[in-house]
Amino acid sequence: MEPWELHGWFEEYLDACNRHDLTEVRGFLDPAVRRAHLPAGADAWIDDLADLFHGFPDWRWKTIQLVAEDDRIAAHLRGSGTHTGPWRGIPATRRHVNAAEFRFLRLDKGRIVASSGSDDTDVEAQLTA
Incomplete structure (x- = not known):
């Protein structure tokens, strides 16, 4: 894909994520997708998103900056939502969190x-502070 096509592709992917449409998100994933320091596979990716959306039903990402070249995308995102359900063993705090994310x-x-990219340490810190 050309860089401008990658930008459009990413907008569509992020839109599916922001609508919490896990069926559509799965269509953007290779079944054997590899994730740095996380379990591989589309099922694991979808399970992690489902857990996030359960804990933060209003979670959304906003693109801050996007760079696309060849077959690669580098994204600086800002994610935010209100913690109204359990997430990663943390009971609902009703805190609104706002965290930077970098995704490659x-x-x-x-x-x-x-x-690969940043982890959820910033989100966890905001919930447990």
């Missing part, structure tokens, strides 16, 4: 095959 994706045939 590699695509093949329009699907994510590898992902």
